[in-house]
Amino acid sequence: MLKAYQNLLDALSDTPLAHWAEQLPAQIEAGLCTQRYGDLPAWQQALARIPPLQPSFLDFTDSVTIGRASDCDANTQAALHAALAELIPWRKGPYHLYGIHLDTEWRSDWKWDRVKRHLAPLEHRLVLDVGCGNGYHCWRMLGAGAQRVIGIDPSPRFVVQFQAIKTLAGTHHPVDVLPVGIEALPPNLQAFDTVFSMGVLYHRRSPMDHLRELKDALRPGGQLVLETLVIEGKLGEVLVPEGRYAKMNNVWFLPSCPSLLSWLTKVGFKNARMVDLCPTSSEEQRATEWMRFQSLADFLDPHDVSRTVEGHPAPLRAVFVAEV
Numbered sequence: 001m002l003k004a005y006q007n008l009l010d011a012l013s014d015t016p017l018a019h020w021a022e023q024l025p026a027q028i029e030a031g032l033c034t035q036r037y038g039d040l041p042a043w044q045q046a047l048a049r050i051p052p053l054q055p056s057f058l059d060f061t062d063s064v065t066i067g068r069a070s071d072c073d074a075n076t077q078a079a080l081h082a083a084l085a086e087l088i089p090w091r092k093g094p095y096h097l098y099g100i101h102l103d104t105e106w107r108s109d110w111k112w113d114r115v116k117r118h119l120a121p122l123e124h125r126l127v128l129d130v131g132c133g134n135g136y137h138c139w140r141m142l143g144a145g146a147q148r149v150i151g152i153d154p155s156p157r158f159v160v161q162f163q164a165i166k167t168l169a170g171t172h173h174p175v176d177v178l179p180v181g182i183e184a185l186p187p188n189l190q191a192f193d194t195v196f197s198m199g200v201l202y203h204r205r206s207p208m209d210h211l212r213e214l215k216d217a218l219r220p221g222g223q224l225v226l227e228t229l230v231i232e233g234k235l236g237e238v239l240v241p242e243g244r245y246a247k248m249n250n251v252w253f254l255p256s257c258p259s260l261l262s263w264l265t266k267v268g269f270k271n272a273r274m275v276d277l278c279p280t281s282s283e284e285q286r287a288t289e290w291m292r293f294q295s296l297a298d299f300l301d302p303h304d305v306s307r308t309v310e311g312h313p314a315p316l317r318a319v320f321v322a323e324v
Contacts, residue, residue: 008021
């Protein structure tokens with residue numbers, strides 16, 4: 001799969017990311033190690049079964065829509081549907097692909113609508129999306145005018161899902177998803193104009209270290225867009241679940257909004273502000289044909305949806321923006 005990144009590696013060779021580009025081939029191979037991820041060969045076979053198609057229509061501005069149903073016959077559409085179904089579960093979306101409505105677990109377009117109006121213009125910007133999943137928001141960032149978007153996510157399934165979408169859209173688009181985590185970036189990189197971290201902070205054992213990593217990736221004057229779970233509360237209040245949170249065992253810190261603003265300031269961000277606060281609903285996160293497992297409705301107390309099944313406050317998500 002390394003050849004899928006050749007355009008990216010070539011493009012980075014004479015940029016501030018050139019040093020990282022030298023390390024990327026080894027990082028990509030390590031991130032797609034079949035000995036570590038036993039299902040990876042099956043996902044790659046599904047990717048190889050994506051029919052060769054030429055889209056007559058593309059939209060990344062108001063949706064992620066690639067092609068029309070009229071661009072292929074019924075048999076080809078059925079083959080495409082079958083190949084995409086082999087990559088279930090699809091978490092982030094939705095996608096509209098040659099007449100197929102790929103209805104993902106998350107209505108990620110709703111999150112993008114909440115975030116986009118608070119961004120510095122993305123035109124001509126180099127953008128990093130940390131923990132990007134299958135890259136849905138990367139396409140929306142490209143649609144908003146970004147010069148190049150690099151998403152990073154250590155889950156190979158998500159990376160293969162992204163490659164399936166890019167195969168359908170055309171490999172020339174300057175957007176890529178790499179099978180690495182943020183720790184793969186060289187320290188103090190100071191290269192990206194905008195860095196997104198959405199749905200990541202609460203999974204990090206050390207949130208302050210994560211905020212420093214995000215800051216180090218930004219050039220002077222660059223913008224951070226941080227979306228995360230929070231709790232209602234005063235400065236200094238933080239929920240540290242002793243067990244699971246909403247059936248997730250990898251949730252470490254849920255700060256109050258004043259606490260997180262203080263953290264951002266402490267690590268050196270400027271003008272940190274909360275720009276959106278929204279409870280997660282079962283309309284925004286739910287099981288679908290393309291994600292057939294438990295979802296938000298199963299994670300909440302059936303007798304009190306303001307609490308998780310463990311008794312914690314139900315998911316409340318906030319968006320923060322800051323500069324360096």
